[in-house]
Amino acid sequence: MGDADEIRFGMVGHGHISGQFLAAMEVVEGAHVGAVAGRNAERAKAFAQAQGIATGYGSVGEMLQAEQLDAVYVCTPHPSHEEAAAACIDAGVAVLVEKPIAPNLAGATRIVEAARYAGVFAMEAMWTRFLPIYGVVRRWVDEGRVGDVRLVTASFGFAAPVMPEHRLFDPEQAGGSLLDVGVYPLTIAHWLYGSHPVEYGAFALVGETSVDEIVSIAAAYPGGGLAQLGCATVATLESSAVIAGTEGSIEVPVFWAADRAILRAGEHEEIETMPHRANGFEYEIEEVVGCVRAGRTESESMPLSLSLEMAGLCDEIRARLGVAYPFEEGSD
Template sequence: MATDTDDTPVAWGVIGCGRIAQQFCADMSWAHNGVVRAVASRTLAKAQHFAERHHIDNAYGSYQQLLDDPSIEVVYIATPHVFHCQQSIQALKRSKAVVCEKPIAVNLYECQQLFQVARCEKVYVMEAMWSYFLPAIKQTKAWIDKGVIGELRCIEASFGFVAPRDLQGRHFNKALGGGSLYDIGIYPLAMAAFLLGEFETSWCVENMVTNHGVDSEVSFTAQTQHVQLSFCCSFNRVLANELVITGSKGRITVPDFWQAKGCQYWLNDGSGDAFIDQTQGLGYQHEAIQVAKDIRKQRTQSNVMTLSRSLWLQQQMEKIRSELIKS
């Protein structure tokens, strides 16, 4: 493995050729310390088309071929949820660092097994919670840490859109880990943990809509550390799609918080301020840049999106899912 003084760009391989993989590779144009060297799909033609579009040197018609490529240092996994754990383990056992799209597993047991392999192999692994690395989210946290809006009172977040009613697609296909909670409900949970740290609480599921055997919409609330949490995720309708943090002195709003490009605050006296992210791209490069730094420093996990945080997220989603079953 390269030493922490090595400034050679980290070589990435991408597994999966869907929308998120497309966005990730497009944003890698602005990652100075990393380059995508290979892409793999279940069909060679799809991989070749993807590689041509993103100017990637190597295209493979199987995931195993990419894992066998000795030049690849880190693998970005962007396949449907149910494949994340198995593919991550396969990559780790080939001594490839792993950045896996969220959710990194579909249950707590899978997550624990995956991280056990990572510890045994002593190889880097991180759940791709890219939102944590966005400048606007970091600015939001800085305002809160400085006490700009005072003592936190409430965190509200919603993420909703009208998903295609394709029963073979990942949103509504139970066999692919479909459902709004694991796909997009994880983002409000992740934001709560980013702002408050990992906490113990019980969740109340206030509303749940099912379509085709999966949760297509979930509203869930909790109280922790004197802060009220109120979240909603939906595949059925467009929601406000923002993060609102209310404190004793004012509030912060973050539009489209999972891919935030800006944030602003208003104080009770009418004053306020705003932050606009001027960097190019959607924002995946911020995550990739930090991962490359971690790998060059021979770390086995991120100190931003830790393994503990991923386990916590799985625990919370299982709690919420258990309430869904009772509903």
């Protein structure tokens, strides 16, 4: 580790989401971003200068060789997560990999096995799992405030223009709604029920570029709980998650970035609000900082086993939908 008072991050990738990460980093104590790497050195250096980062590099390898880093945030397009993560792990540097950790289970498994073998911290950046409001939601559920939970509904969808070369619609970049935003409703259902579904049906609108543009999932979980989940890149979907029980319900508006929850039971309504200090990314960054300081190799809140489960489930769903990526073995 570098300076004991600071956790020094590097970033691989400097697209839109990197700006959200940097904005959140401003409120995290004891950590800062000291370097960024991209596919083009000049663009990376220009981004670094614009963002007040010390320097930029044309590859993750150059950055790792030149810098003393404690952790690296990988936010490149999905198919390049594995290469960047592997380089960091080989260098003994902790890694936070943007979701999905890899486009499929095979890639996710290679990252996880490499991290575990090397004893290096690795975590998928599923930031929703660290939002404080979910502590309130969990307490309400555990206290039986809504009775026995019977159904969770959650969807995440937006209407983007269909551009075949854009990462959302390009199969070479693991495009589609499932990996980009479908993991959010799948994750909240898993968080609520503590398991992936035991049975489910999945249906999709597969577009002209052969990626899933809209996905609808009906699922059953151990213990009898049900879920209705959806995702889309070509349609705006309802943004609230609703947990419905035998005695009431909990609504979580904009559930993937939530700072508010509403409990309704009979005529009683209770609202809890926990505003983010920045944009919500700060909580997953603080998890990485805490784990690196403590010498942990996995997060208890977002373990690598969960990343493997989600990658496997998404593989299964895509297989049912007939969606495969050109870089996958056995794809046409």
